[in-house]
Amino acid sequence: DTAVSQTPKYLVTQMGNDKSIKCEQNLGHDTMYWYKQDSKKFLKIMFSYNNKELIINETVPNRFSPKSPDKAHLNLHINSLELGDSAVYFCASSQEGLPNYGYTFGSGTRLTVV
């Protein structure tokens, strides 16, 4: 049983397109996150949701819109994709919103914009 699952694993698309990445966790965690890992392996937080409520929204272009229909799901929709959006996007979850608990990461979605 996969704890945090993301789909798709790979995504190749043209500039200007709109795409979505889905994430689901079956750990019963309250908090979910989206992180972006660039080519230099730098992991940067984008968004965080606690029980469907947006609690962290970093300086991310508004072309990126997260949605959490329930606390087990967190999706990421990206409009008007740009070359610079190419990266690996990781979904993660943790037991509570406080940073007392480790994160469980999904396997990642490698997005390539051409």
Add this chain to the structure above:
Amino acid sequence: QQPVQSPQAVILREGEDAVINCSSSKALYSVHWYRQKHGEAPVFLMILLKGGEQKGHDKISASFNEKKQQSSLYLTASQLSYSGTYFCGTSGGYQKVTFGTGTKLQVIP
């Protein structure tokens, strides 16, 4: 601001020890440590909370000096399976964990 890790990269022979350091410019509430193998997701190793505790399991342990805003990860008697990139993640008490610059560790036979 992103925590700084040192060294950036290290090569070890099996059985050797290594120390990875993580330094923050901000006051810290907690420090996380993760290992990421190539093409995989980061995997949680341990968390240290404010109070200067040292934690560990197997041959991997860590310390947290909140006054110096630093943490160190200790790997003893390294095994091939220890290879990967190690990240520290720091938090000032809010819900966000900021990850460090990463340390690439390679263990060779």
